[in-house]
Structures are given as structure tokens and as C-alpha cells.
Amino acid sequence: ETGVTQTPRHLVMGMTNKKSLKCEQHLGHNAMYWYKQSAKKPLELMFVYNFKEQTENNSVPSRFSPECPNSSHLFLHLHTLQPEDSALYLCASSQHMNTEAFFGQGTRLTVV
Amino acid sequence: GIQVEQSPPDLILQEGANSTLRCNFSDSVNNLQWFHQNPWGQLINLFYIPSGTKQNGRLSATTVATERYSLLYISSSQTTDSGVYFCAVDLYSSASKIIFGSGTRLSIRP
Numbered sequence: 211e212t213g214v215t216q217t218p219r220h221l222v223m224g225m226t227n228k229k230s231l232k233c234e235q236h237l238g239h240n241a242m243y244w245y246k247q248s249a250k251k252p253l254e255l256m257f258v259y260n261f262k263e264q265t266e267n268n269s270v271p272s273r274f275s276p277e278c279p280n281s282s283h284l285f286l287h288l289h290t291l292q293p294e295d296s297a298l299y300l301c302a303s304s305q306h307m308n309t310e311a312f313f314g315q316g317t318r319l320t321v322v
Numbered sequence: 323g324i325q326v327e328q329s330p331p332d333l334i335l336q337e338g339a340n341s342t343l344r345c346n347f348s349d350s351v352n353n354l355q356w357f358h359q360n361p362w363g364q365l366i367n368l369f370y371i372p373s374g375t376k377q378n379g380r381l382s383a384t385t386v387a388t389e390r391y392s393l394l395y396i397s398s399s400q401t402t403d404s405g406v407y408f409c410a411v412d413l414y415s416s417a418s419k420i421i422f423g424s425g426t427r428l429s430i431r432p
């Protein structure tokens with residue numbers, strides 16, 4: 211248990227669906243991150259939030275929409291995804307930007 | 323060019339063997355972490371080690387920042403050590419992005 215919780219753990223969605231991934235941390239951290247891990251690829255940073263403000267959008271398509279209502283919660287809203295978006299989506303948090311990061315268990319997303 | 327490179331990409335060992343995993347990086351480092359990803363996808367923190375040497379049980383790590391590499395040592399391997407080991411680096415040149423290496427897949431045979 212790292213103190214970072216992601217829900218759901220598994221998600222299957224159609225290309226026309228809208229769904230959201232949730233990440234919650236109770237570590238008192240100020241920075242939160244979304245990463246994507248596709249098969250046989252390194253983890254790719256998607257978004258960074260620092261004190262609830264987005265500081266990084268790593269050229270992510272607009273069908274992925276992040277939301278950070280407070281320092282403890284981070285969402286990733288999904289709509290009109292493509293099959294190639296199927297991947298493991300990992301959330302992380304750290305005390306400050308780019309200090310030691312702790313990861314959630316991930317959401318394994320399948321787009322059909 | 324490649325900024326974070328891990329070797330070897332795959333490693334198969336018998337239980338009880340020792341192993342050394344390497345992470346090379348292309349610039350000065352702000353911080354460096356080693357993670358173990360278990361078969362369920364969870365990334366488990368092993369070391370936060372921008373420089374120096376740390377030990378935790380059978381695992382130890384050394385980062386030589388001036389020579390731009392870090393090593394992870396696993397002694398007396400157990401089958402539960404199997405999985406993928408990642409180093410993640412925040413480089414001065416990466417505009418504060420943490421970059422992951424492509425990982426070393428370790429398989430420990432009983």
C-alpha cells in the first residue's frame with residue numbers, strides 16, 4: 211500500500227463511451243501525475259499538476275481530459291477513445307514537483 | 323537521442339543468484355528512483371537515490387552522478403524478485419520531466 215489509490219482497477223469501454231479514472235492520495239503531497247504504460251513501451255508522462263494547477267501536458271490528445279479539484283484527487287476523463295489507447299494508466303504523487311514519487315496500482319483500460 | 327537507457331533488457335537467473343542492473347542517463351540528474359513493477363502492474367518504490375549508495379535488505383543501489391549511471395544490485399535472488407525494474411530520472415535537460423527507462427525484465431527460476 212503506497213497511499214495512492216486508483217479506481218477502477220480494470221475498465222472496458224467502447225469507443226463512444228465516456229468514463230473517468232480516479233486517483234486519490236492521503237500523503238499530503240502537492241504534485242500529482244498521470245502516466246500511460248502501453249505494451250512494450252516505457253512509461254509516458256501525460257499530465258502534471260502542482261498545487262492543483264496543470265504544469266505539464268505532454269502533447270496528449272484532447273480525448274483525455276484531466277481534472278484536479280484539490281491536492282488529494284486527480285481525475286482523467288475519457289471520451290471517444292481509440293483501441294490504441296488501451297494501456298495501463300498510472301497515477302503518482304510526490305511531496306513537491308519531481309521529488310520521490312509514489313504510484314497507485316493502476317487502471318488497466320481496454321477500448322473495444 | 324535516448325536520455326535514459328537500462329541494461330540488460332532481459333535477465334533470467336536461478337534462485338539464489340546475484341544480479342546487477344544498470345541505468346545510464348544522458349545529463350546531470352536532479353533525482354533518480356528505482357522501481358519494481360510486479361505482475362499486477364504496481365510500481366513499488368525501491369530507492370530514491372540521486373547520488374551515493376543505499377541498502378535495503380538484499381537490495382542495494384549506487385548512483386555515480388558524475389559518470390551518469392546508477393546500478394541496482396540484487397543478492398540471493400528469490401522468485402518473488404521477478405518482474406520489471408525501472409529507473410526514473412529527472413534530468414536537468416528534461417524541463418523537470420521524470421523520464422523512465424525501458425526497464426529490465428528479471429525472471430528468477432526456482
